[in-house]
Amino acid sequence: MSQRVSFTSFPYPKSESQKEILISSVLAGILIYLFLIVFQPFGTDQFQHKLKYLLLFPYSIIFGASFFIVNLLTIKINNWNIVYELLKIAVILLLASIPSYFYNTLFLSHVKLSFSNYLYMVMLTFALGIPISIIYVLSRYIYLKKNHENTADKISTQLDEIELTTHSEKKTLDIIAGTAQLQISEGDFLCAQSLENYCAIYYIEYNSVKKVLLRISLSKLLDQIEIHSIKRSHRSYIVNLTKVTHVKGNAQGYKLSIENIDFTIPVSRSFMSTTINHLQSLIE
Template identity: 60%
Template sequence: MFSFTSYPYPKSESLKEILGSSLVAGILIYLFLIIFQPFGTENFHHPYKLLLLFPYCIIFGGAFFLTNLFTSKFNNWNIGSELLKVIIILIIGSVLSYFYNSLFLSHVPLSIGNYFYMLLYSLAIGIPISAIYVLSRYIYLKNIHENIAMKVSEQLADAKPVQQNHLLKVSSANTELLIDESNFLCVQSMENYCTFYYLEDNQLKKHIIRISLANVLNQIETKSVQKCHRSYIVNLGKVKSLKGNAQGYKLHLSGFEVEIPVSRSFIATIIPKLQQQKK
């Protein structure tokens, strides 16, 4: 079980995705409250009961949003990290919910004992549901990405090599690098430097230049040379196979042993382009 929690897990990468998932989480909490009415809400009678329960949607949706926004900065995210994040969200949500319930709904004195009861109730309900969601999402994404990767890899194995006749030119300060597109493999960004990988007489070569990845992309982007990750630009014409997992995809290039990751935000553009140019 503990080894399974160390498996990589796809976390939200964009503000739009975080905002959307937070909205869905808040709405689901609200629906759960009005359908099952936990925390004694079944004994709460008010003509505007549904309206008064709506702040719980805002509370848990806000906790979900802020926690996801904070954790989006972390790397090497895994299932254990995701489950810990869920517990933190439940704790934050239970604290805010307790204050809202005590001060505005039930009007009872604040006490550690009453809050502890709500915390246990929140964890007892939230953790099993969240664990099922996290594991189900992991398995679903893993199966989807593995199946697509297998199909694309079969297409790549049967396809003819892509003809690439462009000369890629990179200029930065007093440095200039010329690479034939047919020999270019990828660029990896490391802080303020970029490492260019390419073939020369069938031998792997690399060249480091002080330049941003965005500047590199502006100079060398073609139909095949595309950004696939915040740290990588890759030559799709050199991709020989595709590997899929729950986080997304990794590209295997001819003559290059390192796997190139494809960020989830680039999947919608990279995979179709890879399929189109290999037909």
């Protein structure tokens, strides 16, 4: 029996910072404007006015603002996938169609307001927005995938050539979780994983990997153990960067491999600067 493929199984890299959303919104608005003045679709070529290109510019502001608003509202949603991305695009286009309709009706066409005319504007908005959205989604995915893969390959090659060491092997990490206490040498700590109200801490003891569960949040654990080589890489993971043996990149981010650990540690896009940059500084 063949296994059914679900679109929700295809993750998509969501914008995770307001700065990135703002830049993407400006680019989306510019792309809409360039499309309008270059191809002049939907009768735009018949529109004659000495300020024609200036009068078309508000559409770029409308689309850019709609893009910014919807992306900002979805920034906190986790486990983003291609279905969510397509739905988000549909909402952006629907939102943009409302001010576009009023601008066109009241300032350009000077016709009566009617629901049928608005439906026509919705159709035009989607006809214009869908091909541009497809270009944006594919180009962004390809760019991030290629960029992360190249960075990961470079780091992995450097890791094969050198062995990372901690700044001070004698430093002790003191972890306190309620009545429980745990002391681990900086050089023995591997990683930690959040498991609801607990954290699974992996470390080396007598040359073998040991796992211990403590009732503590990942953020509180990080407050106690974060140093130059130990960083949060994901909302659910902390990693000792000196223990990384291999890095794999994809459009969503990176995955770190640690010797003797049977799972990879994800690096989400919101923690790339503190994780990958610190890892590169340790290599250099």
